[in-house]
Amino acid sequence: MDLVRAATDERVLRALMDHRRLTRAELAALIGISKPTAGESVRRLSEAGLVADTGARTPGGRGRGRVGSYYALAEDIGTALAVGIAPEGAVTEVVDAYGEVIARAEHGISRPARPAQVAAAVRTVAAQAAGKAPAPPRLAVVSAADPVDRATGRLVQLPDAPFLVGELDPVEVLAASVAGPVVVDNDVNWAAQAERAAADPPLADFAYLYLGEGLGCALVSDDEVRRGATGLAGEIAHLVTTGPRDRAMPLTRVFAELGLHRPGTTAIDVDRLLAAASTPLHATLGRAVSGVLAAVVALADPTAVVIGGPWGSDPAILEAIRAGFAGGPRQVEIRAAVVRERPALAGARLDAARRLRADIVASAG
Template sequence: MPSSHPMPRPSLEMLRALTDENVLRSLMSESRLTRAEIAARTGISRPTISDSVRRLAAVGLVVDTGERTTGRGRVGSYYGLAPGLGAALVVGITPHGITAEAVDALGRVSAREETPLGQDAGRQAVGDALDASVRRLAGRAGDRLRTAVVSAADPVDRGTGRLAHLPDAPFLVGDLDPPGVLAPYVSADASILVDNDVNWAARAERAEGCARGVDDFVYLHLGEGLGGAVVCDGDVRRGAHGFAGEIAHLYVPGPDGAALPLTEVFAALGLRRAGSTAVDVAALRARLAAPDDRVARAVLTSAIGAVVAAAVAFADPRTVVVGGSWGPDLVPTLDARFRHGPRPVPVAAACLPAPELIGARAHATDRLRTLVVDSAHPALAT
């Protein structure tokens, strides 16, 4: 039977907080809006929007930009987010260098620093470059860094945010501690989230790439390093330790048909970079393009096909996305095989440039926006 007790009505403070959030999020999607435009976007009455704008201006979150509407009719004032609301720090750690960005609540990059790394740089060099990049960025950003998101081309321990050393990983940074390096440059209460670059790339492809809106898919990164991400019910599954999707040691058919760890297939084909476990991408792509070298393509297609088959069996994806510097070269052959298999799954090529930074930047922007919204009504913040 339905309850005889009426549902409690939301408090006035809660209603005001919801209206203020609508106003702030509208102004986070456009750099300036009039009260009438905000009302039209949100479906909230203009008097209620006007009250909200006054409240938000009084606490320093919204400002009159000084611009006015033109044309016939009543002149309207444009409002925007106030300056000084802080920035989000976005960091990319790759075998080639460090990228550090300051991103505002509109998602705009306000400052950027890049520091190159030497080949096989190692933990100390990477740590020093990370510290130097963020120090320079913090000096230029002009806003306090209120949250941080890091993309790293290494396995990441989900409990600590440290980079983890797995056997034969090509980017051997060891136990680098990005949260520890970044802590002096962000607000004392700032959250610092570190995740593997392939996971960020998968999030980006789901948000605005070839897997837009797909809740269940597998993303494979095939480049100098090998990695995977599993997206299930719209979320990246990181696993108990953060190592879900680490495909390098999955056993696959080698050149003579014998089972080998995937990473060893490249060694058997002579496609590893000298003195490293990294894939020699230039040599690999040259062999894939050579019309008289069918062995490399056949072996690599068979090996990566085994990875896709395992992903289909265990993750039941709607699609498989293949990215990286050479992986998309195999997509037509893989798609023809799996689209018509016993469990049909299309295989598509990733389509975003630098998807790991796109994914990390979007998440950092969302976190910063939530901090700004929560600051309007701190007592109600979740």
């Protein structure tokens, strides 16, 4: 009987998450249970502080039936944080169980970024955003523009990484801001998850290539992001490809040879790259990126390659990549990313809402 009640309560909670407010009669019809069963579930969830009477009523009386009360998730049921850590700054969004952003805070980061500075910025935006929310955050999901250790959630310092923040520990930084877990992943992996959710028709096996200040690749296979043993799958910067004058070199060195790095760093100067764009430069970049794609396609066997990022989404560069890839032995579709506005944060936001819903449902048991 307890299992039946738990299953009913979960269905009631998920129905309210999808529809925001429902009467007991509407819940019964929607879920396919009796009105008394729906009423008992609402009573249990109300006593647990998860569901509340909104005060709104259905029209009733004078032959129109009994007045019905609308129920919704309790206002203080909790929220989740979606946190972005990137070269341009830190941002935190507060997400509710409906997937809506109800508060937001941003804080810039000077270059070069230092661990203490980044940690302070993350704490600041988390506190500011949470302070604007009607309920405290239960958990946090973090997108970081650096490799992430799969076991610990710490950022990993790799040679020539463009965003140098040392081994920052977002889990420790945010521990005091949330009641539950802090989940951390690489920004390109989150961007791929946002793309997977937005794709029509859906993509279950694809590679997502991010071309911006940094270079990254996410591999999605059987509808799951593949992170590798330590979380470093998809680090493509040092894959050998064809560079200027047809010389073999790591992908990151191509931009050094072309004079497209920011002074003193390995970060790509996106504005300069786009301003200097010409047919010869397009061809060089197309050959270099397509050489990397050939390796990715040979090893991962995706149905498509999605290209995103500030310069990867440039139409002329995208066509140059397609042209460079066209002569290879393995051909797959190369398409532009659908999600253009902060795709990594969009992916983290989706996951934060999903985890928040699951946590709320689990608390009902």
